[in-house]
Amino acid sequence: MTISEAIVAAIGDAMDTDDSVYLLGQDIGIFEGPMQSTKGLWERFGPAGRLIDAPISEASMVGSAVGAAMAGSRPIIDLMFAEFLALTMTPLALEGASVAYRTRSGVTVPLVVRAKFGIGPHRGHAESCIGMLMGFPGLKIVIPTSPQDAYSLMRAAIQDDNPVVFLEHMSLLHGARAEVDTQLSIEIGTASIRRPGNDVTVVASGLMVSRALRAAKALAAEGIDVELIDTRSMAPLDISTILKSVQRTGRLVIAEESWPVAGPASEICAQLIRAVDGLPSFTVDFVEPPHTPVPFAAQLEAAFVPSIENIAAAVSKAHGRNAIARSTAVPAEGGAA
């Protein structure tokens, strides 16, 4: 399966096993979803009214899902593109994600919002708006980069009792095929080590994972051994896996496609600094776009998003730096080294 097929399969399987799951979105019926995001589902669930073509009304699509979820459904909203998330922040993030806290789980909001993002064949709609999402407590944010993760994490997202934003990278959706074990469960909030290594830790998500992987291959030829961590979910963030890695390698490079301010990179840093009580034993570098809107012209867009070369250069630079300390000098629990 491709990532796209895996997501559709996960939704179909969930709808088969749980009839409180329904899918609502624009053009998801006979049109089969933008970029085939619901391919094959119309035949299976259309006649039963569980696949609903929505009018352009993002706030109400997500708002109605919050209401349905509170009443007992497990809705999935196909929002088309992540930039439309900005239209839904009150019902989804300010309120929907606060319900469990405000009611001490007396009422919960189990819903999934799917949204495509990132540069890709579609051209346009590249914004992930992810920093904005990360600011709201109570939301979960998932970004799969392999068919297996896509399948397992979508099943987990549908099962989850919190609102989950499921971000689908447009450059990866119809990429490489892989076998998917539908019985394998993956917990939201666990990162994955895509490539073990000893010299520099690279943390990435989405397209940056596949670019970092290729950068790592090129760097291996130069004798630099990269450890690549795919965060898989941005909230909750699996900081302990990242921390363990950087305490070993002594050097961290964060590769991000989204805006550099108040986003994943800033948050990873903040959580790491907190986790080591202000005494990092590692250096930190960034490969990020500038803090500007995403440009449209193909060359400008390509220059905006970190390339394989950009990542490789940042890793080389990090490798050339003296790591502050290596694992031997990691501060002991509860005190400075």
Next chain:
Amino acid sequence: MSFDHGTPEGRMNLWRAMVRGRAFDQAMCRHNNHWHEARGEEAVFIGGFAQLEADDIVAPHFRGACAVSLMRGSDPAELAAGVFGTDGSNSGGNWRGDICPTPSERFIGMFSGSLGTTVAYATGAALHLQQRHLKNVAVCAFGDGTANAGIVAESMNLASMLKLPLVFICQNNQYATSLPATTAIAGGTVSDRAKALGLEVVDVDGNDLEAVISARATAVARAREGGGPTLIHALTYRMGGHYMNDPETYRTRDEVAAWEKLDPITRFEQKLIVAGELGADEAASETLSLMAEMNDIVAAAKDAPPTENLVLNPSAYAEDWRIAS
């Protein structure tokens, strides 16, 4: 409890629900200077939400939400604790009870200070009922000011397109804080807008309890039968200010006095008295005793100690609260 206005018992219960609701509201006005008074609008929210089934889902407008909650069986002491956010509240102080009671699966509240979203939540609740092939309905109310929010129009369109089992009630008290509805609702009325979106629409005198009840009964029956959503546009008046410290510079005393003559409780009470179902003295004494009772309950809630667990749990995720509570 029966709220069937076709029976003497139901009529008494309706009258009592209005009086109790006002008693709670007025006690809040006395003890809480952040309160948003609902006096004068009782016919809309009592008539609009009475006689529903326990499994019907309600999403009242914030103004009057406590009266709806009381009518549906809430304990006034717990409700009052929720308003002040003290230990007796069922949210442990995490919920902003001064705008709406803590929600449940069948009661949608206001999850932040933002108006309009509850209309979408009620729409989704109705979609849930339709998806599950249940015979229940959702009823939601919102103000004339809230009617201008984009999400309200989006939700009405979605509800109309999907023929959802839903009743919208516009509780038109004629002002959004200071802006008159006649100015703000450009291009006609909320009814005109709803008609354009394909809804069944009915305009009622929002100070006439029975008119609201019969409009609501028709709309609910229609929704239960799969006939789709209705908008009930109920014209009423907010007799108090927007909130307790409102200087009320945007309206005249004469205007307020004219509407005071149309007080929905007095109107309904007079009918019951004329019909011989309620004695004038009985009405007066029961009103006084309900006022005193609610005043005591609210005063006690106000004096209750603050929540002890200041931050019980640093996570906002559902699973972490299950462990904590």
